[in-house]
Amino acid sequence: MAPVVKIAVIQLYPKPLQLESNFLKASNFIRAAALQGAQLAVLPEYHLTNWMPKDPGFIPLCRQWESYLKRYQALAKELGICIVPGTIVESHDGGGGAEEKDRLLNVAYFIDGEGEVRGKYVKKNLWGPERAHLTGSGREDHPVFDTPFGKVGMLICWDLAFPEAFRELIAQGAKMIIVPTFWTLSDCNEAGLKLNPSAEALFLDSMLTARAFENTCAIVFANAGGPPGRGYAGLSQVTVPFVGALTRLGSCAEGMSVVEVDMQILEDAEENYQVRxxxxxDDWHYDYRHSATKGKL
Known part of the structure; x- marks a missing residue:
């Protein structure tokens, strides 16, 4: 039988440029998750800094990425819990002149309960306003890696909009896909908001349910929350086929939910839908970037 995994999805308000206080708050949530028996804790995108790329203080904070990654590794080892610390924006010196310095990558890591990094993913599909500041992973393959819960893949925020990303991950055997996110209601344009002020919430709920069904996978979605009236979407959830959201946090408030995921659901869904x-x-008629030889389903 497939394992049952206890997962903590954590919805935080990242105070702008308050790196240390955001880390301490996240650590307290992870400690609480461990006390509840969680085996995996997942944080939102940009949870350390918020998204403030034009502020002169943003890049200096991003240069501290490695020290915070090591602190999360130490925390995971101390508590014996796997951690996906949302995303950490990393500043790297391109080494090719002033214009290439401070190349920014938006990175998600999977840290196991021994404090070891099992997987790393650099955001590929950049949201429009990110493209002037971040470097995406381009045509690099979406990585899948072994964890205590089986094969796992990671995506970040706007990657959700691309079914090809999920297809590439499940073609390599991923059963769980973890998605740290910083998605707000104000990401919708004026025309969309006029038709439906909650359009982005509808987008998220619909997309997460569809992706879980069409890929027979579990999705762990951790989004940022925040004060009412500031456009935070929240809706962090763990979603599986047949059921939909096993747990779902509110639209904006901070919080955490710990839920058990019976991974047998994914096997039963695959037996029914036979997507994988x-x-x-060998004669599959859609030409995706992946192929059956790249991994075992």
């Missing part, structure tokens, strides 16, 4: 089986066929 079709993708693995």
């Amino acid at each position: 089986s079709d993708l693995a066929r």
Whole structure:
């Protein structure tokens, strides 16, 4: 039988440029998750800094990325819990002149309960306003890695909009896909907001449910929350086929939910829908970037 995994999805308000206080708050949530028996804790995108790329203080904070990654590794080892510390924006010196310095990468890590990094993913599909500041992972493959819960893949925020990303991950055997996110209601344009002020919430709920069904996978979605009236969408959730959201946090407030995920649901869904089986066929008729030879379903 497939394992049952206890997961803590954590919805935080990242105070702008308050790196240390945001880290301490996140650590307290992770400690609380460990006390409740969680085996995995997942934080939102940009949880350390918020998204303030034009502020002169943003890049100096991003240069501290490695020290905070090590602190999360130490915390994971201390508590014996796996941690996906949302995303950490990393500043790297491109080494090719002033214009290439402070190349920014938006990175998600999977840290196991021994404090070891099992997986790393650099955000590929950049949201429009990010493209002037971040460097994406381009045509690099979406990585899948082994964890105590089986094969896991990670995506970040706007990656959700691309079914090809999920297909590439499940073609390599991923059963759980973890998605740290900083998605707000104000990401919708004026025309969309006029039609539906909650359009982005509808987008998120619909997309997460569809992706879980169409890929027979579990999705762990941790979004930022924040004070009412500031556009935070929240809606952090763990979603599986057949059921939909096993747990779902509110629209904006900070909080945490710990939920058990019976991974057998994914096996039963695959037996019913046979999505992975079709993708693995040599005569499969859709030409995705992946192929059946890249991984075992």
